[in-house]
Amino acid sequence: MSDGPRVLVVDDEVQIRRFLRITLEAHGYQTFEAEAGQVAINRAAQVRPDLVILDMSLPDMDGLSVLKRLREWSATPVIVLSVRDSDHDKVSALDAGADDYITKPFSTDELLARLRVALRHAAPNPSEEVVHCGEIEVDLTRRLVMRGGEAVKLTPTEYALLRLMIQHRGRVLTHQQILKAVWGPEYVRETHYLRVYFAQLRQKLEANPTLPELFITEPGVGYRLVCE
Amino acid sequence: MASQRACVPGRDLPPLQRAVEVDRRANVLVPAFDDQPSAERRRWPWEREHHVDAARPAECEVDPLDVEVRREAGKQRVATPNELIGAHDELLRARFTIQQRLPVSFFRLGLLKSNLSTDLLVNLDGVLRTAVNQMSSVFNAQVAITLSQVGQLRPEAHASSTLSLDEKEKSVARWAFENNRPAGRFTETLPLAAAQHLPLLTPAGSVGVLSLRGRTGERPSFDLEILLETFVHHIALVIQREMLDEAAEEAQMLRQSEKLYTTLLNTISHEFRTPLAAITGASSSLLSTGILFTPQAQRDLLSDIYSAAERLNRLVENLLDMSRLEGGRLALKRDWCDLGDLLGSARKRAELPPARLQLSLAAELPLLRLDYVLMEQVFINLLDNALRYAPEASLIRLEATQRANQIEVRVTNAGAGIPPEDLERVFDKFYRVPGTQPGGTGLGLPVSRAIVEAHGGSLHAERPPGGGACLVVRLPGGEAVPPVQEAAL
Known part of the structure; x- marks a missing residue:
């Protein structure tokens, strides 16, 4: 077994666990498995994983409860496995402290990208000064935004939004998380603010604003800044 | 007249054998009027035979309590004495009123018939509602209709009923249904009941019971009794027709939904099998030992598997959406x-x-x-x-x-x-x-x-x-x- 990051896979389907084990080990991760909620909690305490992949529907308890129990004593990043129609579950999981989610069925590439992002965010982060994301470059100390080498002028709100997304790049942020962080807790229901401001950000920062590659909408959940 | 002795049945009054059968299925005999009513009034059969003429009273007075109940070999029921006497009295007391009211009643019956027959009443509920309404007004009574279901009377009367039946009345109604004979008030069976219960008889059997309770508590006049029989008979036939229609419709719907179900199953299994065949085929090729695929061929097979799986996923999503849409469970977020x-x-x-x-x-x-x-x-x-x-x-x-x-x-x-x-x-x-x-x-x-x-x-x-x-x-x-x-x- 390699000494890469330790991943606990929690899923009741043996085929899913097998496929994840083979894939993750092929990419240098160490894997541990649990087929039910209670087992997962015990296993997590025992092996101290660097990351947990948690299926939301388990035979003995729902994934959300497992997540909450885990969060009582552990800050380990958790990526939730969910199905398309349950955006409510996804949002609840993210609000309960999950780091990200992935919708079944998913491709291995998607999963590995999420894993890398979650592990990076969990690692102690040296304070960044300049962040590159695709064509854009953000100088966080001097509050400068460049696209393709040219300065882009953003309003204070646009900049606050961009900075938040940059800090959490690669991760999904829920509507509520974004509204709370940028506008304040009393604005968490004003989702139309986000439609307007993300449209503006795309207009200024995307190569093709109508086919965004950076600021990605996560239907029913929130937004993700993709910096691959 | 008041000083006269009471009539003695069998001597002063003849057996009620001249009655005319109105409804063989109901086994009820009611007396016939003269075909051509005289200028003065209609006569009862025995009046002609025995010259008992109410207008010119005979030597005895007809006492309802003295009139004997007559049956014919248990097959047929003769109109009960009470029915006859009641009708007779009514005729005597208010023959002109009755003669004026009769056409109105029959007009109403016609109305009921036409209402019941029109296509507007597309279902049994409509038929029953109309029947209850019409009967309530024609007979100034509360009416309940209890339908039968697989040979048994349903426990509750139809929702449109204006008369509520307690357990006792229900048991009388059940008796009427099981014996195919009227029961309850103004009949010879369980006459202490509050309502009169008439089986809804059709050639194919009884479809239920109509229960009726006059608002005045008085026994209905003879012509109203006849009218009632006719109503009940007609309603029974209409109900039966509607029941048959509904059964036919249900069978038709069942056939259609079965056909739809079969089509759905066939199509879905086809839609599932196509990508499944691609997945099974491509993956078994890759698994088979002894064959060396070029890296390009391997990639092609793998991408076939991948796109077939995506197609299956889309199929499942659409099926789920469809079932949520059709089940009316789709709440837009x-x-x-x-x-x-x-x-x-x-x-x-x-x-x-x-x-x-x-x-x-x-x-x-x-x-x-x-x-x-x-x-x-x-x-x-x-x-x-x-x-x-x-x-x-x-x-x-x-x-x-x-x-x-x-x-x-x-x-x-x-x-x-x-x-x-x-x-x-x-x-x-x-x-x-x-x-x-x-x-x-x-x-x-x-x-x-x-x-x-x-x-x-x-x-x-x-x-x-x-x-x-x-x-x-x-x-x-x-x-x-x-x-x-x-x-x-």
Whole structure:
């Protein structure tokens, strides 16, 4: 077994666990498995994983409860496995402290990208000064935004939004998380603010604003800044 | 007259054998009138024989209590003495009133018949409601109709009934039903009951019981009794007809739904098997020992597996949406949506390469309150279709415009187009334009239309002048977007 990051896979389907084990080990991760909620909690305490992949529907308890129990004593990043129609579950999981989610069925590439992002965010982060994301470059100390080498002028709100997304790049942020962080807790229901401001950000920062590659909408959940 | 002795049945009054059978099935005999009523009044049969003439009283007085109950070998019931006497008295007391009222009653009966027969009463409920209403007013009574079900009287009367039956009355009604004979008040069986219970008899058996309780508590007049018999008989026949109609309709519906179910199963299993066959075939090739595939061949097989699995996933999503739509369990989760954003993500999920997309979005499209996930599914389906039926490497046009208070999105391809006669049929579940290659789920368009309609919009297909197929989504854009403010930083 390699000494890469330790991943606990929690899923009741043996085929899913097998496929994840083979894939993750092929990419240098160490894997541990649990087929039910209670087992997962015990296993997590025992092996101290660097990351947990948690299926939301388990035979003995729902994934959300497992997540909450885990969060009582552990800050380990958790990526939730969910199905398309349950955006409510996804949002609840993210609000309960999950780091990200992935919708079944998913491709291995998607999963590995999420894993890398979650592990990076969990690692102690040296304070960044300049962040590159695709064509854009953000100088966080001097509050400068460049696209393709040219300065882009953003309003204070646009900049606050961009900075938040940059800090959490690669991760999904829920509507509520974004509204709370940028506008304040009393604005968490004003989702139309986000439609307007993300449209503006795309207009200024995307190569093709109508086919965004950076600021990605996560239907029913929130937004993700993709910096691959 | 008051000093006369009471009539003695069998001596002063004849046996009631001259009665005329009105309804053989009900086994009820009622006395007949003279065919031509005299100028003075109608006569009872025995009056002619024994010259008992009420207008010219005989030597005895008819006492209701003295009149004997007569049956004929237990097969047929003769109108009970009470019935006869009651009617007789009524005739004597108010013959003119009666003569005036009779035509009115029969007119009402005609009304009932015509009401019951009209097609407006499309179902049994309507028939029963009309019957109860008409009977209540004609007989100035509360009426309950209790239908039978598989040979038993139902425990509760029909909802339209104006008379509520307690347990005792119900047991009388049950007796009437089981014995195919009237029971209860004004009858010879259980006359202490509050209501009169008449079986609804038809040639095929009894369909229920009609219970009737006069508001005045007085026994109905003789002509009303006859009228009642006629009513009950007619209602029974109409109910029977309706029951047969409903049974036939139910059988028809069952046949249709079974057919639909079979079609659905056949189609779904076909739609599932095609990608499953690709997956099984490709993966078993890769697994088979002794064959060395080139890296390119391996990749091809693997990508076949991948796209077949994606197709299965789309099929499942559409099936789920369809079942939620049909079950009426679809609650839209509306939120403000940027249409451009939505079209962009649908484009991505439909795997339409940007190079093949010709996108034109009107500037300043308003935000719309939509269910993002479902509307995204609509455009995924439309783009998926457009791609499937388009020539290789041809452009797919996606346009969004605003007209007055309406947003219109058009998805156009350069394919063969949809024949005019199929423009509407492509929205039928599992319909496929004849001669087109298989591959879709057969559900994409119907599901999409249902979703768009749930949003108050419309979806239809067109044949654009330049050729190809065009699917047009129209959405209401009326809602004003609330103001947006800068963050306080």
